[in-house]
Amino acid sequence: MSASQMKIGILGLGLIGGSLALDFRTQGHQVLGVSKRESTCKKAIALSCVDEASVDISLLTAAEVIFVCTPLGLIVPQVQQLITHLSPHTVLTDVGSVKTPIVEGIAPLWSNFIGGHPMAGTADSGIEAAQQHLFAGKPYVLTPLPSTPKNAVSVVETLVNSLGASIYHCRPQHHDQAVSWISHLPVMVSASLIAACMGESDPEVLQLAQQLASSGFRDTSRVGGGNPELGMMMAYYNREQLLRSLHQYRHNLDAFINLIEQQDWTSLEEKLSSTQQARPFFNC
């Protein structure tokens, strides 16, 4: 047992909660897991993700730090219920993919709270999909407020560092603007592509398009064919930033359409050169 061993709570045992649990437990921490479902608790123990698991949230009373890993819409209500069981020095963090509404909802209730967002995932979900080292080499955003106690930040940072993740600090609003560009806007752009193709009125052409589709269509349409509930939730919780990005996107799309309508091939090639040059600055 190392001096730094902690009691870590995981509320919500899905892909992210389960993968955090696995990494922490492997490092020798004691991990306590809570899920709404008894069957998930049993799986978490069978998969050696946690030391103890329960459907009763009061199991987390013993934890020194708790990662809230429920779906986005349940984070604030679950925290409201959770904190009635905690002593005030317990450190809370969450893994929600939108930060402003979460931080605004929890910070007034719990001073030892720091918002977080691990930018990692797989196509699969659920505790069965949990894997070690899921966060290694991936960005992990933390959104402390000026009022967040230094100790709470430090506890969460030390644990996130131990996952091998790259930590970024920013304001919740900046996080939400950034992810609206690189995560939420692409979902709507990509879904619109699939919807537009499906609207082809000539069935022969639609069938041929489906037969000829290759890597270009596959990649551009991938995130538009993803989990509908997740896509809707992103839009619900990050509506203002997503609409801002969508209107900017539409403006840029119109510029491409206009160049093609005007047959301004020199400007079109220049614009495509500028997007070719810009893309490598995105760290992906």
Added chain:
Amino acid sequence: MSASQMKIGILGLGLIGGSLALDFRTQGHQVLGVSKRESTCKKAIALSCVDEASVDISLLTAAEVIFVCTPLGLIVPQVQQLITHLSPHTVLTDVGSVKTPIVEGIAPLWSNFIGGHPMAGTADSGIEAAQQHLFAGKPYVLTPLPSTPKNAVSVVETLVNSLGASIYHCRPQHHDQAVSWISHLPVMVSASLIAACMGESDPEVLQLAQQLASSGFRDTSRVGGGNPELGMMMAYYNREQLLRSLHQYRHNLDAFINLIEQQDWTSLEEKLSSTQQARPFFNC
């Protein structure tokens, strides 16, 4: 030497021409290559792509069937020059990614012509990138006209079959409509995404977006960061179909924007469910 051994000409020794040459030569055909550049001819021989190579188009006089593999804009002018050296029974085909203007340009000049489009490629280009089996398992579209001689179709089909490609027959216009959906529209959709992100006015947010970008942004932006000349050429030669697809796309994008503005979350989730269900029908 098998009974079916042929003299095959390749006009234009880039990735596609070079890869066709490699496969045909491996099968025992005699392959004659023509390039504008002496250095490319030397490379083609050094890489064993061809039996003979020349910058002089008259080398192809001896060929029984010729694949025209130049960039899209050069196909018709090169064929105009080429046919002055050919006997009328020589079969011609091309590999251009847009078919209507090519077929309309060549069919009146040469009856033994059949348009083609192998839907294969790599991120690299040039004879150095040529590889065996590039077309195996990939779609290869042929666009014969009612007036195209059966023998010309049969000669090209037999050779394309020997590459292991899956042959699709359709009218040139149907090909161009289908590829505007699955190949040309995605380029503009994806380039508009990069352009919109680069327009973010807050440099801190832009930098954060670049740092946090992961697989979703990477896939959705990939084809928008591709070869600008190729993107411009697609738009130039398939302008009418691409504009039709772009306007349909914009209409669908507006529908997503409206649902988010109206906060109609049920309809948004339904729309995202329909795109999730539609995507697997695309064969990619």
